[in-house]
Amino acid sequence: MNRPAIAITGLGMITPVGNDTESTWAGVCAGVSPARTVAELEGCAIDFACMVDGIDLDAAIGGRASFRMGKYVKLAVLAAREAVADAGLDPARWEGPRVAVVVGTSSGGSASLTEQAVVLDRLGAGATSPSGILLTIPNMPAAEIAIQLRATGPSMAPCTACSSGATALSVARDLLVTGQCDIAIAGATESIVYPVAMAGFARSGAGARTDGDPARLCRPFAADRAGLVMGEGAAVMVLERADDARARGAAPRALLAGTGATTDAHHPISPHPSGVVAQAAVEAALRDAGWAAEDVEHVNAHGTATPVNDATEAALIARVYPHRPPVTAPKGVLGHCMGAAGAIEAGLTVLTLQRGVVPPIANLDAPAPEFDIDCVTKQPLRQPIRRAVSHSFGFGGHNAVIALQRP
Numbered sequence: 097m098n099r100p101a102i103a104i105t106g107l108g109m110i111t112p113v114g115n116d117t118e119s120t121w122a123g124v125c126a127g128v129s130p131a132r133t134v135a136e137l138e139g140c141a142i143d144f145a146c147m148v149d150g151i152d153l154d155a156a157i158g159g160r161a162s163f164r165m166g167k168y169v170k171l172a173v174l175a176a177r178e179a180v181a182d183a184g185l186d187p188a189r190w191e192g193p194r195v196a197v198v199v200g201t202s203s204g205g206s207a208s209l210t211e212q213a214v215v216l217d218r219l220g221a222g223a224t225s226p227s228g229i230l231l232t233i234p235n236m237p238a239a240e241i242a243i244q245l246r247a248t249g250p251s252m253a254p255c256t257a258c259s260s261g262a263t264a265l266s267v268a269r270d271l272l273v274t275g276q277c278d279i280a281i282a283g284a285t286e287s288i289v290y291p292v293a294m295a296g297f298a299r300s301g302a303g304a305r306t307d308g309d310p311a312r313l314c315r316p317f318a319a320d321r322a323g324l325v326m327g328e329g330a331a332v333m334v335l336e337r338a339d340d341a342r343a344r345g346a347a348p349r350a351l352l353a354g355t356g357a358t359t360d361a362h363h364p365i366s367p368h369p370s371g372v373v374a375q376a377a378v379e380a381a382l383r384d385a386g387w388a389a390e391d392v393e394h395v396n397a398h399g400t401a402t403p404v405n406d407a408t409e410a411a412l413i414a415r416v417y418p419h420r421p422p423v424t425a426p427k428g429v430l431g432h433c434m435g436a437a438g439a440i441e442a443g444l445t446v447l448t449l450q451r452g453v454v455p456p457i458a459n460l461d462a463p464a465p466e467f468d469i470d471c472v473t474k475q476p477l478r479q480p481i482r483r484a485v486s487h488s489f490g491f492g493g494h495n496a497v498i499a500l501q502r503p
Contacts, residue, residue: 131146141295144306146325173237318464364493378412
């Protein structure tokens with residue numbers, strides 16, 4: 097059976113450098129991190145992060161629904177609204193049972209859960225929020241998007257740590273291919289900048305420590321890389337079968353050509369040192385797309401700026417892509433948006449395909465000497481790109497890779 101081509105017809109983002117897709121793209125291409133000291137983290141070993149700023153989320157959501165939404169949900173709803181509008185679709189007119197929602201997250205509303213635990217301890221059960229459960233459970237981004245957009249088809253909330261966004265796109269693709277929906281709203285969201293989470297990242301050794309300007313701390317693939325900087329945000333895409341999009345006159349931004357997924361089954365935090373299981377996910381995505389490795393013209397790397405992860409991924413890139421396609425790593429600008437990272441980075445890869453521009457890696461003059469990869473540094477690289485991949489590698493050994501191409 098011939099598999100239908102899957103088109104990405106809509107894209108929405110809200111990130112630390114922009115409250116929509118266009119401003120996010122401009123910020124990532126500028127290559128400057130907005131990481132700053134966060135007042136709520138005063139006294140923490142890690143007291144800085146990349147935050148979504150300059151927007152009143154409650155006002156943007158509108159109405160009374162925002163009171164029951166955690167920040168991670170609000171970010172997802174706003175990104176979904178933008179994606180649907182970008183696709184030229186009207187939820188009041190579509191066939192709701194044929195619309196799926198697949199929106200992942202890594203930690204869900206753990207920040208809200210912590211806040212409610214403090215209220216319970218200090219003031220008692222009667223002071224906790226009647227929306228306490230809704231503020232915390234990880235399916236609520238998908239559920240609220242479905243409510244807001246009248247989507248009554250399948251609704252799912254994948255959780256594969258930092259790979260959640262890429263996993264959501266893969267699941268959405270499968271729902272379209274198997275005919276379970278005609279439109280899929282897919283992506284991921286995350287907002288976990290709060291003391292308990294930051295303490296955990298500090299204790300694990302994965303987080304960069306305060307050392308001068310926070311905006312200079314995240315240095316993917318640098319010799320002196322010092323660990324990840326936390327970010328937050330959301331990205332959502334509208335996926336359709338390409339023939340359906342064409343029939344309604346929609347111009348795809350890109351095609352989702354292939355996906356691949358594996359699990360290291362090695363360690364809860366560290367990747368398998370050989371990188372062979374993550375490499376298998378890359379190779380599966382290439383097979384799914386029908387590409388040879390040499391067809392890949394750009395790699396959007398996971399690039400966390402942690403010593404082990406970057407070394408493992410750099411070696412993988414050098415092995416799989418010996419022709420040295422240009423590599424970027426958006427976490428240098430955005431920080432690590434955790435469960436949302438895979439969706440945001442796939443969205444940026446879509447824009448690279450559309451615009452022939454590869455954003456630079458922030459805070460990087462050149463990759464570590466032992467890394468045989470071609471990192472884009474200092475300025476955006478202007479070059480036509482037809483085929484690209486986006487890597488996502490998460491805690492627990494979850495590996496997910498998305499292959500994207502120009503229509």
